[in-house]
Amino acid sequence: MCSIMNKFRVFLCCGGDVEAISPEATRQQARHKKSQVASPHTGYDAPDHPSASTESTSQNQNRALSLKPNANTLNFMLLGTAGSGKSTIFKQFDRMFLAELFTNGRAASIILIKEFVRACFTRFTRLLPESADFDSEEIQTLAYDLQDTDKSRDFFDNLDDAKIDQLAELWIVIKNSPGIAICQQESDFFFLEKLQDCLKIDYIPTEEDYLRCRVETMYTERRKYDNVSVGKQTWTLTLTDVRGNKDDRRSWFATFDDVDYFIYVASLADYNLPMEEDTRKNRLSDSLETFGDVMECLKTLANFSRKGVIVLLNKEDSFKEKISKDALENHFQKFHPNKPNDVLESKMFIKNMFVQTARKKGIDPKDVDFKFTSAIDKKFGEKIIHSLIKNTVTQIIKG
Incomplete structure (x- = not known):
């Protein structure tokens, strides 16, 4: 049964024709780029420089995983802790640009x-x-x-x-x-x-069933969406989804240089949930800390000014339902709302925590686009993905 489940997970996450990158491959990438990418804190420091044979293997992998096949390519990377909704956003990209793949995945779910x-x-x-x-x-x-x-x-x-x-x-x-x-x-x-x-x-399964079906990301995965019309031009979109488990995050930073737009996904509804890896720690607090690590890495990139960052404060629908039963102030003692269980005040407090985290890491919050969203929304593509692609193209043309 377990082997069958794993095959279905790979199919649903990868959609068949996709580049699945093993954790070991991404770890080797991270070691190879140690001198180019700053680790956010000592917990993410890479080991000593690998041997010549290991370095050669890593260089070959780097060439194989290149994200720049042509000039009209937009490279997006999904970042975020486990359970934030990254896989759902991946499905939304499929729904917009690979409808047949989305339909097959829905049936297989x-x-x-x-x-x-x-x-x-x-x-x-x-x-x-x-x-x-x-x-x-x-x-x-x-x-x-x-x-x-x-x-x-x-x-x-x-x-x-x-x-x-x-x-x-x-x-x-x-x-x-x-x-x-x-x-x-x-x-x-x-x-x-x-x-x-x-x-x-x-x-x-309905479309909503498939979007809500949670599938753990097993590998770093990349998918290409060809012939996407943006204005008068045709572009190829490349979307990378990474594993959000704590032990896998050190491998994120290896390919930051090749990304045009970073999509950091944080779950609002995690405010009262413990981490699976460490039940003593709050999941939203862990997401904030991880976001700080990402910001610290991004500011070291020489071409950061030409990249975009969007923070999707996700699962807004679930957050609204939870707040009426379990107030945010029960879990974040620094929050003192004017009205108890207030949805708007609670949302803005969480957003401000992310804004302040970016500022503390030396990133101007004006360079980060914050949006409240629900990735299971049928209009997510029109609300988020279309505007994201348009903004990225505009930024590339200007830069």
Whole structure:
């Protein structure tokens, strides 16, 4: 089952014809460019200079991964911590410029959505309090069984209508348990609320289902979109998506010189979530720190003035829903709103934290474009991608 899931993840993330770059390749790139790219702090320092044979291999990889095949190419890089929504933005680019690939990915997402629902039940049943109120002993036994990964996989591999109905009953118990609903990812409840549809054998994912289906980025991935009309010219867009896990971020900085526009994605809805790698640390705080590392690296680039930076404060829709139940001031003590649980004040406080982080790293906030957005919005392409491409072309022509 795991090998099947990995193949589907690669297909959905990569869309078949895409350049997937292994973590080791990007690490070798980073070591090769150590003298050209400043590491943001000691945690990201590269090892000693590699041997001649390793350097030769790295040089060959650098040539193979070149982002500049012709003059009319725009190179974008998606940056951000895990779960920020970068993969959803990747899908939005596909939706605009590779419609057939997007449609195929949507169809193939059926198995991933099923696995996602299974994993949610395993996680949530482990969080259930002893006082949870079950309607029957059968549902209580199911809750205990689903806590075991192997048993839960066996259950989901043999689903029928009766078992789906049992899951629906268990889901009612879970969502009515205090404390579980607040600190969860937005996609969890979206699919669990419709599990009686998305677990059926004849289920066909909608566009929204596919956009909301979370797929972990397994490798640094690049995709080319050819023949994109911008004004009177035709351009090739290259989009790079990087892994957002903490251990993989050191490899980001290797190809910064080749990028025209950086898209840093931060999830507003992460304000009350802990990191998976370190549950003692807040995910939004980690995103702010990572953004500071990126800013510190960018200012060392000789051609930084010719590059663009946009910060997408993402998942605005989920943020609005969460704030009414769990105020931002509960997690960021420096925030003192005029009105409790106020959405606008909360959004602006988070934006200001990113603005101040850029300023502290020596970057003029006027050089960074901040936008509130929701990557699952059907109009995301028109609102963000079109204007982003147009602005980049204008900047290149001027520069």
